[in-house]
Amino acid sequence: MVKRFLPIKHGDNFRDIGGYRTNTNQIVKWHKIVRSGHIADLSLDDQRFLLNYQITRVIDFRSNQERRMAPDRLSNDVQYEKFPIFDNHFIVSHQKEMTDPKFNYRNMLNMYQFFILSSQAQKSFQNFFQSLMNNPGNHAILFHCSQGKDRTGMAASMLLLVLGVDIQTVKNDYLLSKKPMIPYIHRKLTQIKPEFINDNFKRNLYDLYIVHKAYFDTAVNTIRCQYGTFDHFTHQFLGLSQNDIQVLKHIYLTNTY
Numbered sequence: 460m461v462k463r464f465l466p467i468k469h470g471d472n473f474r475d476i477g478g479y480r481t482n483t484n485q486i487v488k489w490h491k492i493v494r495s496g497h498i499a500d501l502s503l504d505d506q507r508f509l510l511n512y513q514i515t516r517v518i519d520f521r522s523n524q525e526r527r528m529a530p531d532r533l534s535n536d537v538q539y540e541k542f543p544i545f546d547n548h549f550i551v552s553h554q555k556e557m558t559d560p561k562f563n564y565r566n567m568l569n570m571y572q573f574f575i576l577s578s579q580a581q582k583s584f585q586n587f588f589q590s591l592m593n594n595p596g597n598h599a600i601l602f603h604c605s606q607g608k609d610r611t612g613m614a615a616s617m618l619l620l621v622l623g624v625d626i627q628t629v630k631n632d633y634l635l636s637k638k639p640m641i642p643y644i645h646r647k648l649t650q651i652k653p654e655f656i657n658d659n660f661k662r663n664l665y666d667l668y669i670v671h672k673a674y675f676d677t678a679v680n681t682i683r684c685q686y687g688t689f690d691h692f693t694h695q696f697l698g699l700s701q702n703d704i705q706v707l708k709h710i711y712l713t714n715t716y
Contacts (some may be wrong), residue, residue, distance in 0.1 A: 466689050467505050471496035472607035472639045481623035485712040494615050499529035518563035519601035520544045520610040544610045563663040571674045574613045575681040579697040585698045608636035608670050636670045644668050
């Protein structure tokens with residue numbers, strides 16, 4: 460039985476998104492698409508595991524600044540593609556985090572609207588899908604951002620929806636990021652000076668690093684408001700033709716588990 464969470468010791472939120480059933484009763488292939496947090500801290504054992512998993516391409520959604528601070532660490536034989544969804548981090552204010560308990564929650568809701576409304580995000584997601592259409596044979600693609608939950612979560616959700624996975628299953632997959640982020644938040648708290656930590660700060664840290672149903676719903680509602688249906692979104696925002704969708708299904712779906 461293939462495990463969804465991969466046993467990476469020096470990285471967060473590494474998951475295979477295979478195994479989901481589609482509306483045509485096909486199944487998303489295992490060992491073709493891996494999503495994750497950043498890969499800057501991988502041990503040699505982690506790197507060997509991913510290479511043995513047939514990862515031959517890495518797609519990075521992070522900004523230039525994020526990549527400079529934590530460059531990808533995997534074999535030089537792997538192809539790297541950079542599709543930054545935004546130029547810099549959304550504004551984080553430690554003063555606001557200590558005084559306004561909903562500061563980061565609102566910030567994150569705005570980010571999920573940005574994923575659908577921004578021309579830069581649109582171009583990055585379009586590039587992502589174009590790259591996915593060039594993944595033959597047994598090769599696998601790994602795509603990531605920093606924690607592997609927001610930018611990566613939206614990319615994974617869009618892909619699963621395009622492949623025909625129902626929206627509740629896609630939402631449940633998105634929410635799986637909550638599990639690995641809880642210990643991540645605990646680690647972050649140990650790195651922060653105690654004088655900066657109060658209840659408001661903890662609430663904001665949680666909202667920044669966790670996934671909420673409301674975040675996913677904000678993106679879905681924005682799609683519906685802007686495009687009416689996901690089919691229209693697929694063609695107009697993602698730029699995919701019916702032939703493109705069939706190519707993706709041919710590469711990433713199978714009739715057997």
